[in-house]
Amino acid sequence: MRNGLVEPRARELFGRMRDKRVLVVGDVMVDEWVWGSVTRISPEAPVPVVRVNDHSFTLGGAGNVASNLRAIGARVSFVATVGDDAEGRRVRELLDAADVDASGLVTVTDRPTTRKTRIVAHNQQVVRADWESAAALEPGDGARLRDVVAQRAAGHDAVVLSDYAKGLFSREIVEAAGGAAVVTADPKPANIDLFAGVTCVAPNAGEAAAASGIAIVDDASLERAGSVLLERLGCRYVVVTRGERGMALFGAQGERMLIPSVARAVYDVSGAGDTVIAVLTLALAAGAPITLAVELANFAAGAVVAKLGTATASPAEILELVGADG
Numbered sequence: 001m002r003n004g005l006v007e008p009r010a011r012e013l014f015g016r017m018r019d020k021r022v023l024v025v026g027d028v029m030v031d032e033w034v035w036g037s038v039t040r041i042s043p044e045a046p047v048p049v050v051r052v053n054d055h056s057f058t059l060g061g062a063g064n065v066a067s068n069l070r071a072i073g074a075r076v077s078f079v080a081t082v083g084d085d086a087e088g089r090r091v092r093e094l095l096d097a098a099d100v101d102a103s104g105l106v107t108v109t110d111r112p113t114t115r116k117t118r119i120v121a122h123n124q125q126v127v128r129a130d131w132e133s134a135a136a137l138e139p140g141d142g143a144r145l146r147d148v149v150a151q152r153a154a155g156h157d158a159v160v161l162s163d164y165a166k167g168l169f170s171r172e173i174v175e176a177a178g179g180a181a182v183v184t185a186d187p188k189p190a191n192i193d194l195f196a197g198v199t200c201v202a203p204n205a206g207e208a209a210a211a212s213g214i215a216i217v218d219d220a221s222l223e224r225a226g227s228v229l230l231e232r233l234g235c236r237y238v239v240v241t242r243g244e245r246g247m248a249l250f251g252a253q254g255e256r257m258l259i260p261s262v263a264r265a266v267y268d269v270s271g272a273g274d275t276v277i278a279v280l281t282l283a284l285a286a287g288a289p290i291t292l293a294v295e296l297a298n299f300a301a302g303a304v305v306a307k308l309g310t311a312t313a314s315p316a317e318i319l320e321l322v323g324a325d326g
Contacts, residue, residue, distance in 0.1 A: 005295040007323040016286035018073035026062025026162030028080040029114040062162035068278035071312035079104035087113035154179030158285040161185040200237040226250035262302040
């Protein structure tokens with residue numbers, strides 16, 4: 001069902017969201033993109049030879065959350081760990097280029113900056129190579145990160161905790177974010193208990209099923225999974241993203257809402273969860289009711305999945321979808 005988000009109301013909400021201060025804490029990555037075309041098979045092995053036409057770098061993981069927040073006009077600060085390496089320096093450059101405050105980055109010497117290289121030909125991914133460590137932070141590094149989060153959280157309207165299970169999060173770091181009025185999280189199932197007590201968690205359907213132990217096969221099982229997560233985590237809200245099936249809201253005060261997808265075309269769902277958590281957080285920080293926040297996030301997801309690769313959605317693109325739906 002719909003709560004009735006219409007274009008004038010969405011436009012007014014975007015105006016209130018602009019310039020909100022948001023702190024992003026999470027696993028940052030460098031997404032490397034190699035774009036090309038395939039015209040032959042390699043004589044060395046039965047694999048395609050990609051003739052490279054373009055090569056680019058973008059912020060991935062929690063960095064994509066920051067990019068989505070900036071696309072909507074938020075003022076963004078960033079806290080994460082990076083390695084003492086070329087990719088760590090690239091993260092700083094990309095954040096600076098996006099006008100994101102990167103002074104909260106903590107350099108660690110015992111692990112690389114996460115980098116994911118994707119080779120894409122004819123708009124299809126051929127292969128991906130990852131450089132990363134998923135080991136937990138050393139205690140000293142974790143303490144440094146916790147202190148930075150604690151020092152900065154209270155000076156922001158909201159905090160987003162973006163978990164890609166690369167070893168960054170601990171319960172202490174989550175608690176350090178509690179100085180903000182709104183704290184949202186996009187957790188991986190193995191870490192979900194770390195995020196108990198935040199304002200809202202927003203897993204996808206597969207993550208919600210894994211975290212709750214309930215296979216989500218229909219609306220009834222979705223309801224059970226959402227209820228289990230609400231009780232287990234003590235959050236105010238649980239929002240489950242469902243890809244082509246839209247989104248679902250579960251609230252501690254009995255709020256329930258199923259929203260169908262508004263996507264006109266789906267080319268790539270990579271990073272759609274980052275878009276959802278960014279828009280949802282900003283809307284809550286701007287004082288929107290949860291139902292409107294979820295609906296706006298659903299329209300944002302519909303805009304971003306029509307693009308290839310990790311992408312962002314501008315207010316104009318989201319408003320176009322809202323207007324078309326209305």
